[in-house]
Amino acid sequence: MATLSIENAGKSFGDTDVLKDISLSMDDGEFLVLLGASGCGKSTLLNMIAGLEKVSHGTIRVDGEVVNDVHPKDRDMAMVFQSYALYPNMSVEKNIAFGLEMRGVGRAERKAAVEEVARLLQIEHLLDRKPAQLSGGQRQRVAMGRALVRRPKIFLFDEPLSNLDAQLRVEMRTEIKRLHQTLKATMVYVTHDQIEAMTLADRIAVLKDGRIQQIGTPSEIYNTPANVYVAGFVGSPAMNFFEVTLERDGDQIGVMLPAKLKGVDTPYFLPLPAGGQYHSHIGQPVVLGLRPEMISQATTAAPEDPVITCDVDVVEPTGADTLCVIRLAGRGAKARVSPAFACEPGDSMEFALDMSRACVFDAETGMRLYG
Amino acid sequence: MPQPKGGSSHRTVLDKLSRFLPQLVVAPSFLLILFFVYGFIIWTGYISFTDSRMLPAYEVQGFRQYFRLFAMDRWDVAFDNLLVFGAFYITLSLAIGCLLAVLLDQRIRAEGALRTIYLYPMAISFIVTGTAWKWMLNPSLGIESYIRGLGWESFRFDWIVDKDMAIYVVVIAAVWQASGFVMALFLSALRSVDQEIVKAAYLDGASTTRIYLGIILPSLRPVFLSAFVILAHLSIKSFDLVVALTGGGPGYASTLPANFMYEMTFRRNQIGLGAASAVMMLLTVAAIMVPYLYSELRGKRHA
Numbered sequence: 134m135a136t137l138s139i140e141n142a143g144k145s146f147g148d149t150d151v152l153k154d155i156s157l158s159m160d161d162g163e164f165l166v167l168l169g170a171s172g173c174g175k176s177t178l179l180n181m182i183a184g185l186e187k188v189s190h191g192t193i194r195v196d197g198e199v200v201n202d203v204h205p206k207d208r209d210m211a212m213v214f215q216s217y218a219l220y221p222n223m224s225v226e227k228n229i230a231f232g233l234e235m236r237g238v239g240r241a242e243r244k245a246a247v248e249e250v251a252r253l254l255q256i257e258h259l260l261d262r263k264p265a266q267l268s269g270g271q272r273q274r275v276a277m278g279r280a281l282v283r284r285p286k287i288f289l290f291d292e293p294l295s296n297l298d299a300q301l302r303v304e305m306r307t308e309i310k311r312l313h314q315t316l317k318a319t320m321v322y323v324t325h326d327q328i329e330a331m332t333l334a335d336r337i338a339v340l341k342d343g344r345i346q347q348i349g350t351p352s353e354i355y356n357t358p359a360n361v362y363v364a365g366f367v368g369s370p371a372m373n374f375f376e377v378t379l380e381r382d383g384d385q386i387g388v389m390l391p392a393k394l395k396g397v398d399t400p401y402f403l404p405l406p407a408g409g410q411y412h413s414h415i416g417q418p419v420v421l422g423l424r425p426e427m428i429s430q431a432t433t434a435a436p437e438d439p440v441i442t443c444d445v446d447v448v449e450p451t452g453a454d455t456l457c458v459i460r461l462a463g464r465g466a467k468a469r470v471s472p473a474f475a476c477e478p479g480d481s482m483e484f485a486l487d488m489s490r491a492c493v494f495d496a497e498t499g500m501r502l503y504g
Numbered sequence: 505m506p507q508p509k510g511g512s513s514h515r516t517v518l519d520k521l522s523r524f525l526p527q528l529v530v531a532p533s534f535l536l537i538l539f540f541v542y543g544f545i546i547w548t549g550y551i552s553f554t555d556s557r558m559l560p561a562y563e564v565q566g567f568r569q570y571f572r573l574f575a576m577d578r579w580d581v582a583f584d585n586l587l588v589f590g591a592f593y594i595t596l597s598l599a600i601g602c603l604l605a606v607l608l609d610q611r612i613r614a615e616g617a618l619r620t621i622y623l624y625p626m627a628i629s630f631i632v633t634g635t636a637w638k639w640m641l642n643p644s645l646g647i648e649s650y651i652r653g654l655g656w657e658s659f660r661f662d663w664i665v666d667k668d669m670a671i672y673v674v675v676i677a678a679v680w681q682a683s684g685f686v687m688a689l690f691l692s693a694l695r696s697v698d699q700e701i702v703k704a705a706y707l708d709g710a711s712t713t714r715i716y717l718g719i720i721l722p723s724l725r726p727v728f729l730s731a732f733v734i735l736a737h738l739s740i741k742s743f744d745l746v747v748a749l750t751g752g753g754p755g756y757a758s759t760l761p762a763n764f765m766y767e768m769t770f771r772r773n774q775i776g777l778g779a780a781s782a783v784m785m786l787l788t789v790a791a792i793m794v795p796y797l798y799s800e801l802r803g804k805r806h807a
């Protein structure tokens with residue numbers, strides 16, 4: 134059980150700054166996910182927390198104590214690696230017990246601890262095997278067992294599920310979530326999979342090029358992304374972005390959005406609820422962000438949502454929903470409709486736009502404006 | 505498979521040719537090896553049962569040459585030397601090579617240069633190694649005279665002319681030559697070890713020594729085995745190093761079985777005796793290679 138805080142931490146390899154000015158703090162028992170594209174520095178940050186990489190500047194504190202120069206083994210953290218990193222020459226039992234052995238725990242006590250963890254992870258029947266004799270999923274469990282058995286203050290996970298097939302990944306995700314609820318331990322989890330991040334996290338930190346873009350709960354990240362990058366990275370299918378200009382129409386402030394109907398661009402004025410806050414930006418170019426589910430069939434929409442009519446180019450059924458590709462502001466946009474209302478490609482259809490949840494970003498900086 | 509009619513006879517010839525091409529290409533070298541390696545092994549084995557002296561004779565005499573061989577002090581010395589040489593050569597080369605590899609694995613600067621320096625001795629012929637070490641170890645030219653020149657008059661390092669120590673001089677030169685090669689072998693294996701395993705062991709609280717001894721080196725077992733087999737057969741066929749370094753001397757104190765075989769067969773007109781010693785060497789090699797090949801092949805089939 135521990136709190137973790139990172140203050141202005143940075144990391145350079147020679148001349149390249151891999152991490153810049155990272156600050157975050159975690160409460161006891163929190164599940165934080167570091168989310169970002171490949172190469173953005175997630176593993177490096179995790180290794181710095183674990184003490185496997187030196188911190189170039191800034192401080193890392195555990196329970197308020199600076200641990201910058203504390204040896205990894207004295208930080209009382211356990212890590213699950215992407216490649217599982219099991220010791221190939223040791224049996225599963227030895228693998229799990231190794232950390233305890235190194236800490237001078239007695240044989241009987243070790244055995245009891247290993248058995249308890251094995252029961253928890255349902256790998257009791259595998260204890261005598263070597264890692265080479267295990268399936269990917271089983272190795273994954275052993276790697277988790279090796280971390281669990283030490284009851285560390287902080288758990289670190291580096292993309293632990295990325296080597297598993299899709300079905301097993303979903304299963305193990307649930308299992309990790311259950312473990313967190315049982316242990317109530319502080320956990321940092323690295324992934325590039327936004328669904329994993331959304332389902333597991335108490336809070337998500339989105340990284341890009343070594344900088345934290347936003348830290349927040351999954352719903353904050355999803356509903357009020359700090360910038361275009363976060364908005365585009367989280368959510369599947371991705372948010373639709375339109376380059377538009379803020380305009381005034383009577384006492385309403387909104388944007389003009391051309392929709393393609395029968396091959397012709399037809400402009401619609403879309404008023405922004407609480408548009409008053411954009412007062413000083415009138416006439417400026419902005420980026421309007423609408424998630425696919427904010428563009429839906431007009432039939433079941435709220436009465437105050439503006440309605441547009443446009444051609445449907447492509448229809449992609451996904452089962453629960455059907456995605457319609459339409460053309461707004463000169464580019465393809467995805468709308469999510471209920472299969473019951475989906476039309477044929479080439480037909481035109483009425484869509485309601487949920488402008489109350491729309492995001493408006495500065496066209497130049499990409500940062501979100503207000504709200 | 506149904507074949508289209510017409511020109512089919514032509515095609516079958518080509519088909520056959522392409523099917524047998526690999527065999528055709530390999531056949532000459534296969535025949536040459538069959539004749540010059542295995543043929544002569546059999547011939548040597550046969551000769552060892554005859555009373556051949558200056559020229560081969562083909563009248564079988566039973567195990568007479570072997571009884572003569574085992575009664576000779578010279579053969580005893582050569583075979584004991586092989587045991588001493590083999591044991592020290594293999595263990596020291598493995599130990600030093602492995603240690604160098606682990607040290608180089610610490611991502612030190614100038615690693616490339618050091619690696620080349622250590623590996624170079626392997627590129628030198630045994631004759632050159634032997635000659636260079638002969639000069640260095642010669643009491644009146646090399647290390648001993650140099651240190652005496654520095655003022656330490658009582659210094660002695662005359663193993664090369666000492667009957668009991670001469671074989672250790674051969675060990676020193678041979679280890680110098682081979683450990684760089686062993687190092688290269690181990691270094692490349694160390695580099696392929698998953699770094700996450702090392703990180704995991706660090707977090708588990710293992711010391712660097714413990715990580716190497718307890719986790720990394722055990723996982724390099726196949727490399728140990730290959731290095732052992734290579735060094736073992738190198739030591740059994742060692743010949744030129746002794747010739748260049750000690751000439752087998754003093755007396756015959758530092759001869760190895762290969763030197764013995766050469767001496768008997770080509771210089772003393774004892775072809776039968778030489779053949780018997782050659783067969784003994786072959787059996788020694790086989791005692792090492794057969795279990796190794798067996799375990800390799802069995803491992804393959806199980807994998």
Ligand SMILES: Nc1ncnc2c1ncn2[C@@H]1O[C@H](COP(=O)(O)OP(=O)(O)OP(=O)(O)O)[C@@H](O)[C@H]1O
Pocket residue numbers: 146151169170171172173174175176177178325
């Ligand atoms: N030892 C190193 N020396 C130099 N650059 C490095 C080193 N380790 C990592 N980097 C660089 O730092 C950046 C971040 O690497 P890191 O491994 O943290 O990425 P990541 O976010 O974990 O990516 P992935 O999702 O692919 O694992 C990369 O651009 C990488 O090239």
Ligand SMILES: [Mg+2]
Pocket residue numbers: 175176177291
């Ligand atoms: Mg990574």
